[in-house]
Amino acid sequence: MGNLERIENIIKKFTKKNLKIAIAESCTGGYVSHMITNISGASNVFERGIVCYNNQAKIDLLKVTPKSININGAVSENVVRQLASNIKELSNVEIGIGVSGIAGPTGGTPEKPVGTVFIGFSTEEGTQVKKFVFKTDRINFKKMVLEKILDYLEQMIS
Amino acid sequence: MGNLERIENIIKKFTKKNLKIAIAESCTGGYVSHMITNISGASNVFERGIVCYNNQAKIDLLKVTPKSININGAVSENVVRQLASNIKELSNVEIGIGVSGIAGPTGGTPEKPVGTVFIGFSTEEGTQVKKFVFKTDRINFKKMVLEKILDYLEQMIS
Numbered sequence: 001m002g003n004l005e006r007i008e009n010i011i012k013k014f015t016k017k018n019l020k021i022a023i024a025e026s027c028t029g030g031y032v033s034h035m036i037t038n039i040s041g042a043s044n045v046f047e048r049g050i051v052c053y054n055n056q057a058k059i060d061l062l063k064v065t066p067k068s069i070n071i072n073g074a075v076s077e078n079v080v081r082q083l084a085s086n087i088k089e090l091s092n093v094e095i096g097i098g099v100s101g102i103a104g105p106t107g108g109t110p111e112k113p114v115g116t117v118f119i120g121f122s123t124e125e126g127t128q129v130k131k132f133v134f135k136t137d138r139i140n141f142k143k144m145v146l147e148k149i150l151d152y153l154e155q156m157i158s
Numbered sequence: 159m160g161n162l163e164r165i166e167n168i169i170k171k172f173t174k175k176n177l178k179i180a181i182a183e184s185c186t187g188g189y190v191s192h193m194i195t196n197i198s199g200a201s202n203v204f205e206r207g208i209v210c211y212n213n214q215a216k217i218d219l220l221k222v223t224p225k226s227i228n229i230n231g232a233v234s235e236n237v238v239r240q241l242a243s244n245i246k247e248l249s250n251v252e253i254g255i256g257v258s259g260i261a262g263p264t265g266g267t268p269e270k271p272v273g274t275v276f277i278g279f280s281t282e283e284g285t286q287v288k289k290f291v292f293k294t295d296r297i298n299f300k301k302m303v304l305e306k307i308l309d310y311l312e313q314m315i316s
Contacts, residue, residue, distance in 0.1 A: 028192075028195075029191055029192050029194070029195025029196070029200070029204075029207075030188030030189070030190070030191030030192035030195060030207050030209065031188065031192040031195075032188070033187055033188030033191075033192075033209045033211075034186075034187050034188035034189040034191075034192045034300075036187070037186075037187025037188060037189075037209070037211065038187070038296060038297055038300075040261075040262070040263055040264065040296060042187070042211075043211055043212065046187075046209075046211055047211065047212055047214075047215065048208070048209060048210060048211055048212065048215035048219070049187075049188050049207075049208075049209030049211070050206070050207075050208055050209070050219070051188065051191045051195070051206060051207030051208070051209070052206060053191075053195065053200075053201055053204055053205065053206055053207070054201065054205055054206065056205075057205065057206035057249070060248075061206070061208070061219065090218075091215070103198075104198070105198055106198065138196060138198060139196055142192075142196075
C-alpha cells in the first residue's frame with residue numbers, strides 16, 4: 001500500500017474513534033504534517049503541527065528545557081521525549097509525536113552520524129522514544145521517518 | 159527554473175543578507191515549510207513553521223483573536239493579516255508569512271469557493287495580504303500557494 005493510502009486509512013479509523021494527533025517535527029521540516037494534510041478529512045484528526053527547526057522554537061513553542069538541549073543536544077532521546085509529551089499536553093490531543101534528527105548532508109558527528117533520528121510517541125499510557133539511523137539523502141530521510149510514524153499509528157488501531 | 163532551484167537561490171541570498179523567515183500555514187498543511195527545508199542550509203533562513211490547522215491552534219499559537227475568526231472566518235484577509243504579523247513578532251524574524259484558505263474538495267461557500275486562499279507577508283515595513291482563487295486539486299493547490307510565496311521572496315531580493 002502506498003503512503004497516501006495508508007494515511008487515508010489511518011484518518012478514517014482515527015476519525016471513527018475520535019482520536020486526534022499533533023506533531024512537533026524538527027528535521028523533517030513539515031513533511032509529516034504535509035503528507036497527513038494531503039488527505040481530505042485530515043482536519044478531523046490532525047490538530048496542529050509545529051516545525052520547531054531551531055532551538056529557540058523548541059523552547060518557546062514546545063517548552064523544551066534549555067538545560068536539556070545544552071546537556072543532551074537537540075537530537076536526543078531526552079529532547080524528543082519532551083517534544084512528544086509536551087505537544088500532546090499543549091494541544092490537548094490523544095497522540096503527540098516528536099521528531100528530531102540530522103537529515104544531512106552536514107551536521108553529523110561520530111556519536112550522532114548523519115541520518116540519526118529520534119521519534120517520540122506520547123499517549124495517556126506514557127511516552128516512548130525510538131532511535132533510528134537512515135543513511136540516505138535528505139528527501140528520502142523524511143520519507144523513512146514518515147513511514148515509521150505510520151507504522152506506529154497503524155499499530156494503535158490494529 | 160524548478161521550485162527547488164528557486165528555493166535554493168532564495169536561501170543563498172537570504173543567508174547572505176542574514177534575513178530569517180517564519181511561516182504560519184493552515185490549508186497548505188506544512189507543505190511550504192517542507193519544501194523550504196528540503197534544501198540543505200535552510201536552517202540559516204527558516205526559523206520556524208506552525209501548521210495551525212484548526213482554529214484553536216491559530217488562537218493559542220498565533221494569538222489570532224477569537225472575535226476576528228467569529229466575524230470574518232478563519233479564511234479571511236483579517237485573520238491572515240494577524241497570522242503573518244504575529245508569526246513575525248513571535249519568532250523575531252524579518253519576514254512573517256501567513257496562509258489560510260480552502261484546499262477542498264469540501265468546505266467551499268458561494269462567497270468563498272474551494273480554492274480561495276489569502277497569503278500574508280509581514281516585514282518591518284508593514285503587512286500585505288493577497289487573495290487568490292486556485293481552482294485545482296488539493297496537492298496542486300499547495301504548489302500554487304508555494305509559488306506565490308516564492309514570487310514574493312524573489313522580489314524582496316531582486
